[in-house]
Amino acid sequence: MNKRTIAAAIIAIASVASLAAQQLTRFAVVDLGRVYTAFYRDSKVVRDFEERSARVQAEIDRMTAEIQTLQKTKLDAQSAADQSRVLKADAEIYAKTEFLKDYYRVKTAELEDQKKKLSQSGGFLQQIYDEIKAVAESDGYSMVMNLKESDAVIWYSPTVDITDKLIQNLMTKAGR
Numbered sequence: 015m016n017k018r019t020i021a022a023a024i025i026a027i028a029s030v031a032s033l034a035a036q037q038l039t040r041f042a043v044v045d046l047g048r049v050y051t052a053f054y055r056d057s058k059v060v061r062d063f064e065e066r067s068a069r070v071q072a073e074i075d076r077m078t079a080e081i082q083t084l085q086k087t088k089l090d091a092q093s094a095a096d097q098s099r100v101l102k103a104d105a106e107i108y109a110k111t112e113f114l115k116d117y118y119r120v121k122t123a124e125l126e127d128q129k130k131k132l133s134q135s136g137g138f139l140q141q142i143y144d145e146i147k148a149v150a151e152s153d154g155y156s157m158v159m160n161l162k163e164s165d166a167v168i169w170y171s172p173t174v175d176i177t178d179k180l181i182q183n184l185m186t187k188a189g190r
Contacts, residue, residue: 042155045177047162049142050132052181053188063128070121077114081107145183149176 084107091099150158158176 039156040154040174042150042153042158042174042176043161044146044158044175044180045161046142048177049181049184053184059132063125063132066128067125070125074114074118074121077110077117081110081114084110141184142180145180145187146176149179149183153179 084103088100088103088107091097091103146158150156153176155174155176161175161177
């Protein structure tokens with residue numbers, strides 16, 4: 015072999031080794047909450063959840079209006095210097111406000127629990143994870159992190175957010 019052929023072979027091998035050494039681990043992020051909302055918003059289970067949320071909000075609004083009416087009654091009683099009505103209204107305001115706080119806390123926890131169960135149902139998660147794997151492998155990502163569930167994500171470039179692509183793929187496969 016001549017010296018030029020050997021030198022070319024060495025350069026080619028060094029170039030390939032250099033390229034392999036420069037291969038980077040690529041990360042992607044996905045907003046699973048947004049995927050859930052976009053992909054399952056038309057399902058019966060989600061509609062039921064949204065109706066329940068609306069009923070809870072309507073009840074909170076009704077109780078808030080009652081408290082506001084009592085506050086107006088209290089102001090009227092104060093203007094009329096009717097101390098017994100002021101005390102009675104004050105007691106009712108306090109009781110209803112405490113009940114509203116408890117109601118809000120309990121119902122919010124129930125709704126959050128129901129939402130979490132919906133997003134973690136076996137079929138939903140398996141379909142999502144299968145599609146995440148497909149997108150990650152086709153785009154060359156080694157790791158995909160849930161953007162909203164990880165305190166480890168301090169900053170990310172929008173170019174690594176695969177949420178929209180994931181939603182589009184799921185919609186296409188579902189025939190929507």
